[in-house]
Amino acid sequence: MSNNDTILKVENLKTYFPTRIGIFKAVDGVSFELKRGKTLCVVGESGSGKSVTARSILQIVDRPGRIEDGLIELTRADGSVTDLAKLDPRGKDIRSVRGKEIAMIFQEPMSSLSPVHRIGTQIGEALRIHFGIRGQAQRARVLELLKQVEIPRPETAIDRYTFEFSGGMRQRVMIAMALACNPQVLIADEPTTALDVTTQAEILDLIKRLQQSHGMSVLFITHDMGVVAEIADEVIVMYRGKVMERGPVEQIFHAPQDDYTRRLIGSVVKLEKKAEVRLTRPEIPAEAAPLLDVKNLSLTFASGLKAVDDVSLIVRPGETLGIVGESGSGKTTMGRCLLRIYDPQAGAIAYRRPDGSTVDLRTADKGTLKEVRREVRMIFQDPVGSLSPRKTVGQIIAEPLKLAGVSGSELEHRVAELMRQVGLDPAWRERYPHAFSGGQRQRIGIARAIAVKPRLIIADEATSALDVSLRSQMLDLMMSLQDQLGLSYVFISHDMSVIRYMCDRVAVMYSGKIVETGETDQVVNNPQHDYTRALLSAIPHPDPRDRRIHKRFRYDPTLKPSGTVSANG
Amino acid sequence: MLRYIIKRLVFAIPTLFAVSIIAFIIIQLPPGDYLTTLLADWASQGGAVEAGTVAAMRERYGLDQPMYFQYYKWMWGILTQGDFGISFELGKPVTELIWNRLGFSLLLSLLTLCFVWAVAIPIGILSAVRQYSISDYGATFLAFFFLAVPDFLMALSAMYVMSAWFGQSVGGLFSPDYIDAGWSFGKLIDFAKHVWLPVIVIGLGSLAALVRIMRANLLDELSKPYVTTARAKGMSEFELLIRYPVRLALNPLISTLGWILPAVISGEIIVSVVMSLPTTGPLLLRALLAQDMYLAGSLILLISVLTIIGTLISDILLALTDPRIRFQ
Numbered sequence: 001m002s003n004n005d006t007i008l009k010v011e012n013l014k015t016y017f018p019t020r021i022g023i024f025k026a027v028d029g030v031s032f033e034l035k036r037g038k039t040l041c042v043v044g045e046s047g048s049g050k051s052v053t054a055r056s057i058l059q060i061v062d063r064p065g066r067i068e069d070g071l072i073e074l075t076r077a078d079g080s081v082t083d084l085a086k087l088d089p090r091g092k093d094i095r096s097v098r099g100k101e102i103a104m105i106f107q108e109p110m111s112s113l114s115p116v117h118r119i120g121t122q123i124g125e126a127l128r129i130h131f132g133i134r135g136q137a138q139r140a141r142v143l144e145l146l147k148q149v150e151i152p153r154p155e156t157a158i159d160r161y162t163f164e165f166s167g168g169m170r171q172r173v174m175i176a177m178a179l180a181c182n183p184q185v186l187i188a189d190e191p192t193t194a195l196d197v198t199t200q201a202e203i204l205d206l207i208k209r210l211q212q213s214h215g216m217s218v219l220f221i222t223h224d225m226g227v228v229a230e231i232a233d234e235v236i237v238m239y240r241g242k243v244m245e246r247g248p249v250e251q252i253f254h255a256p257q258d259d260y261t262r263r264l265i266g267s268v269v270k271l272e273k274k275a276e277v278r279l280t281r282p283e284i285p286a287e288a289a290p291l292l293d294v295k296n297l298s299l300t301f302a303s304g305l306k307a308v309d310d311v312s313l314i315v316r317p318g319e320t321l322g323i324v325g326e327s328g329s330g331k332t333t334m335g336r337c338l339l340r341i342y343d344p345q346a347g348a349i350a351y352r353r354p355d356g357s358t359v360d361l362r363t364a365d366k367g368t369l370k371e372v373r374r375e376v377r378m379i380f381q382d383p384v385g386s387l388s389p390r391k392t393v394g395q396i397i398a399e400p401l402k403l404a405g406v407s408g409s410e411l412e413h414r415v416a417e418l419m420r421q422v423g424l425d426p427a428w429r430e431r432y433p434h435a436f437s438g439g440q441r442q443r444i445g446i447a448r449a450i451a452v453k454p455r456l457i458i459a460d461e462a463t464s465a466l467d468v469s470l471r472s473q474m475l476d477l478m479m480s481l482q483d484q485l486g487l488s489y490v491f492i493s494h495d496m497s498v499i500r501y502m503c504d505r506v507a508v509m510y511s512g513k514i515v516e517t518g519e520t521d522q523v524v525n526n527p528q529h530d531y532t533r534a535l536l537s538a539i540p541h542p543d544p545r546d547r548r549i550h551k552r553f554r555y556d557p558t559l560k561p562s563g564t565v566s567a568n569g
Numbered sequence: 570m571l572r573y574i575i576k577r578l579v580f581a582i583p584t585l586f587a588v589s590i591i592a593f594i595i596i597q598l599p600p601g602d603y604l605t606t607l608l609a610d611w612a613s614q615g616g617a618v619e620a621g622t623v624a625a626m627r628e629r630y631g632l633d634q635p636m637y638f639q640y641y642k643w644m645w646g647i648l649t650q651g652d653f654g655i656s657f658e659l660g661k662p663v664t665e666l667i668w669n670r671l672g673f674s675l676l677l678s679l680l681t682l683c684f685v686w687a688v689a690i691p692i693g694i695l696s697a698v699r700q701y702s703i704s705d706y707g708a709t710f711l712a713f714f715f716l717a718v719p720d721f722l723m724a725l726s727a728m729y730v731m732s733a734w735f736g737q738s739v740g741g742l743f744s745p746d747y748i749d750a751g752w753s754f755g756k757l758i759d760f761a762k763h764v765w766l767p768v769i770v771i772g773l774g775s776l777a778a779l780v781r782i783m784r785a786n787l788l789d790e791l792s793k794p795y796v797t798t799a800r801a802k803g804m805s806e807f808e809l810l811i812r813y814p815v816r817l818a819l820n821p822l823i824s825t826l827g828w829i830l831p832a833v834i835s836g837e838i839i840v841s842v843v844m845s846l847p848t849t850g851p852l853l854l855r856a857l858l859a860q861d862m863y864l865a866g867s868l869i870l871l872i873s874v875l876t877i878i879g880t881l882i883s884d885i886l887l888a889l890t891d892p893r894i895r896f897q
Binding site: 103 | 792793794795797798799800801802803804805806813816817820890891892893896
């Protein structure tokens with residue numbers, strides 16, 4: 001079957017994890033072919049086995065997983081064919097393939113690099129292992145690699161540590177490391193999932209350019225159909241260890257055969273426009289007295305960084321205000337200032353209490369803050385880190401209620417009701433958070449936030465850690481709760497698409513300042529500021545016929561604002 | 570980096586000051602003073618002492634003055650002239666009595682530390698890499714066994730075994746011929762022949778903690794994504810292990826230096842008494858029993874200073890090995 005064009009052929013691959021309760025079939029009979037110089041996307045939700053498939057190729061599946069059956073045929077530079085599945089995972093033969101012929105980059109560029117080794121050392125290692133290049137020759141080659149991945153000032157960057165870089169730069173370091181030995185195949189395992197939308201666009205660009213200049217084949221693993229549409233030549237769709245559908249990207253998007261494929265595409269397309277429930281909702285009267293009225297808020301950290309710089313905004317009762325910006329824009333810090341987790345130095349945060357009186361949260365005393373914090377709650381980004389692993393779900397949700405003085409059977413009753421409200425079965429109350437999936441954990445976080453009937457919820461990147469397919473579900477849940485409970489939201493995100501989906505109004509933040517604010521429709525359809533345009537054009541577009549990311553608009557603050565910035569490809 | 574070290578050094582000064590106060594208070598805590606102990610001694614031997622004599626002696630030793638004044642006088646002497654006071658019991662300046670012994674204490678502690686690390690790290694690595702294997706359980710069992718056996722018992726049994734079965738001269742740090750001789754190559758050999766037994770006896774007690782720490786650290790690190798990254802580069806499993814996870818697992822181990830050192834020093838006191846080593850241990854015990862205030866106080870102070878220096882060294886080492894701390 002395989003012709004000259006095929007560089008990697010996987011046939012009937014089975015990777016199993018023996019567990020106490022039986023065998024978990026992470027990869028169950030997967031077959032595909034990777035063509036020379038092409039991009040094959042493996043797409044699926046978390047737990048679909050796409051990552052394990054990628055790791056099986058290099059035989060670096062975490063214990064106790066092992067390849068049970070199947071062929072992984074690599075066509076090597078001299079034309080011979082090696083079955084990688086037959087090699088000893090600890091042996092010399094597979095090691096000569098790893099990093100040299102097939103290189104891999106990973107999702108978390110921070111934890112995937114050692115924090116105590118200089119990046120130059122980590123990149124240079126592959127050169128030493130495979131070619132015995134050391135010393136000055138190695139350094140010269142590493143500098144060249146750093147230039148290729150466009151890291152500024154390579155001469156100083158080479159001796160720095162990973163924590164001195166931003167997320168996007170770290171991923172560039174990973175890519176430089178992968179390119180060191182000029183591999184024929186690059187496996188990218190969700191390389192942009194942990195990044196901002198804008199940074200994601202840049203990394204996708206970079207991989208594309210390097211693929212063309214090096215003639216590499218790319219196996220790209222992702223959960224985001226938008227990304228697939230932007231970069232793929234061929235696609236395989238995975239679900240629970242099996243391939244549901246495979247074919248050219250055009251066919252997958254415009255003539256999908258499988259229901260699951262359609263659902264995945266649907267979840268991205270859904271986020272392309274405003275939520276339906278929000279189209280029919282009566283408008284919130286602009287003259288209604290604002291729930292939260294923030295004026296000229298400023299916070300300067302001890303390091304001298306102006307994290308929040310003269311920010312003014314209002315939140316009306318029952319409305320959702322989106323705060324959008326990339327990491328480092330100060331949006332999270334601003335959100336935390338509202339709850340006085342940080343103490344802003346200047347400005348006013350006027351909050352209207354239920355009795356109509358207003359308090360300035362910036363100067364409020366401890367007692368008032370304690371009361372207000374029952375009315376203003378927070379939902380966090382990381383659904384794993386923000387739930388205590390030693391408490392049952394019931395206990396986690398009951399906690400704010402107990403603090404509010406609810407007890408006994410009323411407490412039990414309320415917890416059950418809350419769980420039903422967020423779509424969790426109350427029978428699961430005795431389970432611990434680790435037994436839940438990411439989406440379910442975020443529901444627990446929401447249940448905890450609405451437990452004491454708050455009036456305002458500050459959601460900080462509440463859907464960023466979730467698969468795209470779960471994002472719209474979570475947003476829908478939040479909107480239905482808003483309508484039921486009359487909540488207001490401050491919704492902080494780096495992703496314009498989720499803002500567009502659910503927010504009534506939006507404020508765009510850039511380096512501590514709000515650069516644009518207005519009704520969401522107006523800001524999305526007719527952005528006034530270049531930075532807003534850049535954010536909008538970085539969203540992957542789920543249509544392979546209309547690839548936009550490579551021709552997207554980039555914001556460069558050193559250039560003159562509006563009009564003079566060229567859209568470069 | 571230099572700024573970090575200077576900062577640490579400056580922070581050590583108030584700590585030293587606080588330690589000196591606590592040391593002085595502790596030795597004053599037991600009821601009575603050196604004279605009461607002395608009188609009780611005399612009385613048990615049937616002697617009678619006039620009340621006037623006692624008062625005169627108390628005045629001569631400065632024991633009638635308030636505690637803060639005594640502390641002030643003591644500290645002033647140390648800071649200005651390096652004078653730690655005199656030992657009541659032995660009638661000699663404290664400095665004359667302790668410097669030699671302190672040197673041996675320090676040497677013994679350092680050798681013990683090296684021994685413990687040299688043994689604990691490989692065992693810890695083995696236990697982690699072969700988790701739940703026979704070697705893991707075996708190493709863990711032995712480590713805990715030695716943790717459970719009291720120091721003095723270990724010292725006694727080791728001495729018994731060595732002298733009864735192997736006919737070795739045990740006790741002390743030198744053979745009788747070398748005790749008063751000056752340093753020579755022969756004396757060094759003789760020292761090496763004697764020192765290993767107390768080093769092992771003192772070290773075995775601390776071994777368990779370090780093995781377990783190394784094992785737990787390494788188990789955490791082994792499953793980190795950067796290990797997979799390095800493996801995907803094509804690195805061999807052994808090089809990978811040493812270069813990445815072990816390198817990172819060592820960092821928390823370095824910070825244990827701060828508390829392992831006091832543990833070793835206090836273990837050393839008991840073992841030294843049993844094995845009659847010429848270190849500060851036996852001297853301290855005697856000084857405490859006799860309420861020999863300045864001698865005991867000075868010893869406690871100097872041992873505490875060593876501990877603070879140990880912590881300082883571990884802080885600096887940690888900053889050297891972990892860039893995340895250095896760049897804070």
